[in-house]
Amino acid sequence: MDFALTPRCLEYREKLLAFMDEMIYPNEELYEEQLREAGNPHAQPPIMEELKKEARKRGLWNLFQPHKEWGPGLTNAEYAPLAEILGRSSIASESCNCNAPDTGNMEVLTMFGTPEQQDLWLRPLLEGEIRSAFAMTEPAVASSDATNISLSIERDGDHYVLNGRKWWTSNAFHPNTKILIVMGKTDPKAAPHQQQSQILVPIDTPGVTLKRNLTVFGYIDQEGHAETIFDNVRVPVSNLIANEGDGFMISQARLGPGRIHHCMRTIGAAERALEMLCQRALSRTTFGKRVAERSNIQDWIAEARIDLEMIRLLTMKTAWLMDTVGNKGARTEIAAIKVAAPVMALKIIDRAIQVHGAGGISQDFPLARMYAHIRSLRLADGPDEVHKMIIARVELRKYDPSFRTDGVSAVASGGSRS
Numbered sequence: 001m002d003f004a005l006t007p008r009c010l011e012y013r014e015k016l017l018a019f020m021d022e023m024i025y026p027n028e029e030l031y032e033e034q035l036r037e038a039g040n041p042h043a044q045p046p047i048m049e050e051l052k053k054e055a056r057k058r059g060l061w062n063l064f065q066p067h068k069e070w071g072p073g074l075t076n077a078e079y080a081p082l083a084e085i086l087g088r089s090s091i092a093s094e095s096c097n098c099n100a101p102d103t104g105n106m107e108v109l110t111m112f113g114t115p116e117q118q119d120l121w122l123r124p125l126l127e128g129e130i131r132s133a134f135a136m137t138e139p140a141v142a143s144s145d146a147t148n149i150s151l152s153i154e155r156d157g158d159h160y161v162l163n164g165r166k167w168w169t170s171n172a173f174h175p176n177t178k179i180l181i182v183m184g185k186t187d188p189k190a191a192p193h194q195q196q197s198q199i200l201v202p203i204d205t206p207g208v209t210l211k212r213n214l215t216v217f218g219y220i221d222q223e224g225h226a227e228t229i230f231d232n233v234r235v236p237v238s239n240l241i242a243n244e245g246d247g248f249m250i251s252q253a254r255l256g257p258g259r260i261h262h263c264m265r266t267i268g269a270a271e272r273a274l275e276m277l278c279q280r281a282l283s284r285t286t287f288g289k290r291v292a293e294r295s296n297i298q299d300w301i302a303e304a305r306i307d308l309e310m311i312r313l314l315t316m317k318t319a320w321l322m323d324t325v326g327n328k329g330a331r332t333e334i335a336a337i338k339v340a341a342p343v344m345a346l347k348i349i350d351r352a353i354q355v356h357g358a359g360g361i362s363q364d365f366p367l368a369r370m371y372a373h374i375r376s377l378r379l380a381d382g383p384d385e386v387h388k389m390i391i392a393r394v395e396l397r398k399y400d401p402s403f404r405t406d407g408v409s410a411v412a413s414g415g416s417r418s
Helices: 007-038 046-057 076-086 102-112 115-126 247-283 295-324 331-361 367-376 384-396
Strands: 131-135 152-156 159-170 177-185 196-202 208-213 225-236
Touching (some): 007 076, 076 247, 102 115, 102 247, 131 159, 159 196, 196 247, 295 331, 331 367
Parallel strands (some): 152 177
Antiparallel strands (some): 152 159, 208 225
16 A cells, blocks of 8 residues: 555645635635625625635646546545545535535436436536535434335336435535435335435425424534425436436445545544644643643643544545445445544544633634534444444454344345345
């Protein structure tokens, strides 16, 4: 394994660091100010469109896209250091058109979309003209098991009819969101992993209702997280992505890169929190000494650096594996980093909050919102427990290849593997 940054990665890194210093950090407060002045927590601050234009002008656009037809064609290992930089600010990813859930949705349309679907939705997404949302999670079932998804997608002539309820449809309230990718069941009688399908639903389709926004630890995120009602929603058969029964497979293809992107950005957030911790500890004096001189604070700083380096190395290994043996071959590492990165970041952010005192939990610093966002990543794209189950199952099968986690004995199941 060679994790040295390629010349192409170094070139983009240099340009991105300059963009962060010259455009992103100086405009973070303006972004928040414009959002407050709009009187709508889901409005698009005008500064964001200016940042997008500048990022595109500098060639910092669609950096996540591995397909040269649509982006710079960077490998996962090349994109990892760039995503880390983007993770240092909550407004950076959208500025470069590298924001979730659009990145995952664009990957789905790139891999599985028909030419018509790509013209209608992928191209505007790649241009940053529109945004999108992914409707999978449901309030009535444990959605960590995707086979529980119950929203119905029924064929009716030249249309599909959708009925059901979703929540945590992230990005649904963004004013530029025009399209939803919805996961539901087309055949409840099929094998468990062939029951689901994914379909494109324009957000203004009759019968689609954004019932309410869900807060994150009391925060109202600009993009919003909708509880979404689908009441006899009719869309053309041509809106189906791939084939009936391919929904679970599409989700697996979508979530692999999405999970590692989250982890890369999380490392960037943790790095910024550590910087804030050090700067605050050096600038505050208690009982005749700077806070930074306290041994427990020095322990926190040292532990943070150790943890960050370990997680970054695991992330780079995972990216390298995805590039060399594919997402399936890197499944265990993807699961591991998805658990490890948020836990590491939350520890560092929490200690940065502590060093900032009461200010750390206020809106005067980004730490409280940062903590709320990173904490949600322990649930997004699968809770920690599911990823740990995957890792444990791989380990146990080294000693018992027939081991299952669904309670069915190997004999009763004919020795097949889950």
